[in-house]
Amino acid sequence: MIQFYLTALQMALCLAPMAMGIFITMKVFNIPDITTDGSYTLGAAITAVMLSGNMPVAVTLPACMLAGALAGTLTGVIHTKLKIDALLSGILVMTALYSINLMILGRSNIPLINTASIFIKSDWLGNELNGQLLTALIFVGVILALLIYLLRTDFGIAMRASGNNPVMTKALGVNNDSIRIIGLAVSNSLTGLSGFLVAQYQGFTDINMGIGIVITGLGSVLVADAIKQWFHVKKIGRQIMLVVIGCAVFQAVLAFTLSIGIDPNLLKLITATFVLLIVALPRLTAFAKHK
Amino acid sequence: MLIINHISKIYNAGSDDEVRALQDVSVEVKKGEFLVVVGTNGSGKSTLLNLILGTILPTTGSVSIDGKIISHLPEYRRSPWVSMVFQNPANGTAPDLSIVENFRLAALRSGKKGITIGNNTKFRQLVKEKVTALGMGLENKIDQSIGSLSGGQRQALTLLMGVMDKTSLLLMDEPTAALDPKSAKVVMELAEQINREMGITIILITHSMKDALQYGHRLIMFDAGKIVKDLNKDAKQSLTITELLEWFA
Numbered sequence: 425m426i427q428f429y430l431t432a433l434q435m436a437l438c439l440a441p442m443a444m445g446i447f448i449t450m451k452v453f454n455i456p457d458i459t460t461d462g463s464y465t466l467g468a469a470i471t472a473v474m475l476s477g478n479m480p481v482a483v484t485l486p487a488c489m490l491a492g493a494l495a496g497t498l499t500g501v502i503h504t505k506l507k508i509d510a511l512l513s514g515i516l517v518m519t520a521l522y523s524i525n526l527m528i529l530g531r532s533n534i535p536l537i538n539t540a541s542i543f544i545k546s547d548w549l550g551n552e553l554n555g556q557l558l559t560a561l562i563f564v565g566v567i568l569a570l571l572i573y574l575l576r577t578d579f580g581i582a583m584r585a586s587g588n589n590p591v592m593t594k595a596l597g598v599n600n601d602s603i604r605i606i607g608l609a610v611s612n613s614l615t616g617l618s619g620f621l622v623a624q625y626q627g628f629t630d631i632n633m634g635i636g637i638v639i640t641g642l643g644s645v646l647v648a649d650a651i652k653q654w655f656h657v658k659k660i661g662r663q664i665m666l667v668v669i670g671c672a673v674f675q676a677v678l679a680f681t682l683s684i685g686i687d688p689n690l691l692k693l694i695t696a697t698f699v700l701l702i703v704a705l706p707r708l709t710a711f712a713k714h715k
Numbered sequence: 716m717l718i719i720n721h722i723s724k725i726y727n728a729g730s731d732d733e734v735r736a737l738q739d740v741s742v743e744v745k746k747g748e749f750l751v752v753v754g755t756n757g758s759g760k761s762t763l764l765n766l767i768l769g770t771i772l773p774t775t776g777s778v779s780i781d782g783k784i785i786s787h788l789p790e791y792r793r794s795p796w797v798s799m800v801f802q803n804p805a806n807g808t809a810p811d812l813s814i815v816e817n818f819r820l821a822a823l824r825s826g827k828k829g830i831t832i833g834n835n836t837k838f839r840q841l842v843k844e845k846v847t848a849l850g851m852g853l854e855n856k857i858d859q860s861i862g863s864l865s866g867g868q869r870q871a872l873t874l875l876m877g878v879m880d881k882t883s884l885l886l887m888d889e890p891t892a893a894l895d896p897k898s899a900k901v902v903m904e905l906a907e908q909i910n911r912e913m914g915i916t917i918i919l920i921t922h923s924m925k926d927a928l929q930y931g932h933r934l935i936m937f938d939a940g941k942i943v944k945d946l947n948k949d950a951k952q953s954l955t956i957t958e959l960l961e962w963f964a
Contacts, residue, residue: 574830581816582828585809592807595768596824597794658813658860 425683430553432679436672437560438621439640441567443671444664445614446641447648451663452575453587453607455503458514458638462521463495463612465634467619469525472534472629481540485620492616493609495521500605525631532631541624560621564668567614572661574610583607584660615641636692643699644671650702674698716746716916717767717884722776722786724762724940736762738940739776744884747914749907751927754937755963760920763937764886767918769793780883795825798877800870802889807873810862814853814872817861818842821876845875849905867898874905878915885909887919891926899923903930924959936962 442464449457467488474484495517503513526532542563543556574580583603586593590600623629648663648670657663681694719742726734737759744750754760765771767778769790778786780796801807808817819834839857847854849871853864861869870890877885887906891899907930910917921927927934934951936944944962946954 573832576832576834577830578819578823578828578833579830581812581820581834582823585812585817585820588809588811589806591801592809593820594790595794595799595807596820597791597826598820598828599791658858 432675436675441614442618443644445611460638461634462518463492467616468623468629469528471623475539488620489613493613496608496612500608504601717744749931751931758937759940798882804866804869815857822879824880
């Protein structure tokens with residue numbers, strides 16, 4: 425039983441970079457970006473091809489992040505320079521990426537068995553899962569620290585202000601277009617990183633693995649948002665930490681629904697309903713009080 | 716210091732709904748001058764301010780500051796010279812960011828927003844000192860989100876933020892229009908102090924006749940896209956509120 429939830433936690437850690445990326449676009453910049461579905465699979469596809477081609481993990485990792493950053497940049501350029509709605513820009517890039525990903529993979533599915541992996545395949549903490557968990561934990565910790573640092577720098581303050589009040593930042597010498605493009609690039613490079621982690625963790629890359637993944641990230645950010653409001657969390661660093669916790673809560677809920685014997689085919693329906701519930705909860709409670 | 720050279724701004728040129736917001740306006744503002752601009756709605760005074768700030772570009776003519784023509788630059792590249800206090804206090808601050816973070820960004824108006832942490836102990840001390848001088852009791856709240864403050868507090872902070880970094884020109888577009896009389900007085904006196912002590916040139920647009928008489932060294936009036944009155948310090952001092960109101964009749 426505990427093993428079952430630890431597996432969910434492991435998945436949550438692998439998806440945490442993506443959730444942090446969605447936090448950047450949605451909460452820092454106020455941009456609804458759904459390039460995610462494409463850039464996630466992009467990271468996983470590159471991982472599958474490079475690792476099965478015996479490339480080292482140390483090269484594969486930056487390659488995934490760079491590819492994700494490129495996808496984000498593309499969405500950003502379409503959105504800011506061609507003045508196309510952010511949602512549509514994301515859909516366009518995501519759709520185009522499906523073909524690109526298929527081209528990279530060459531077929532719809534690549535297994536990763538006996539290839540190099542970031543997850544240490546040994547029983548150095550009692551069992552294999554503990555070792556994987558620790559690796560993922562360290563990894564997410566480093567990403568978290570870097571991101572908190574970035575958002576607290578002068579550039580990070582400019583990023584946050586640009587999403588909060590673009591009229592002000594323009595008058596303060598911030599190029600809102602450029603900073604949005606950079607934000608989308610950072611966000612999608614983190615998403616590519618999640619693709620990299622998940623592909624190695626589950627041991628395969630599938631062309632359809634990214635479908636609806638954005639809702640998982642969105643759900644994690646919304647759970648984090650709810651916790652943030654309950655506990656009046658103001659500091660940006662703590663808000664990002666909450667995203668990782670939100671991601672874990674989200675995966676735990678999914679694991680729970682599976683454990684009570686719900687048909688796995690209904691998982692996306694349950695995911696969507698769960699996200700709807702989190703979004704609607706404040707309004708539903710307000711409505712109940714009003715009555 | 717600021718030279719407006721034969722500037723015109725025409726919207727929808729050639730069509731039936733052509734609007735001549737500014738018609739061949741020339742004016743020179745000296746360094747350290749506190750210029751007050753009055754005029755009816757639609758007379759062109761806000762258009763002038765926006766042309767200097769860069770939110771709109773002129774149809775013809777040019778704007779130069781300290782000898783450098785800036786009228787072709789996008790807004791974000793004019794920040795080394797021009798600082799703006801908006802009419803709506805909400806426009807000048809990022810509500811979800813703390814007071815000190817807002818000040819940090821303002822302090823970098825003309826500079827690079829790099830990936831180092833500039834919001835350090837030394838900077839926090841500086842912000843505390845600046846905010847203490849306001850006498851609003853905000854010095855112990857610098858980590859509070861600026862959106863939780865009143866409009867008057869936010870506008871006073873915006874004004875301080877406007878001069879955190881070096882600036883040649885401070886533009887104020889009806890900065891007290893949304894404020895109660897007490898906050899309005901604080902903001903106007905702060906503006907006067909900034910002009911007097913730091914020697915920063917100010918252009919103030921106002922609909923308050925009282926403020927127009929009380930503050931500044933020079934008064935100009937816009938009507939139908941042109942400057943129709945231009946009073947120097949002496950002429951402005953002898954002006955009465957009745958005479959000023961007659962201009963609008």
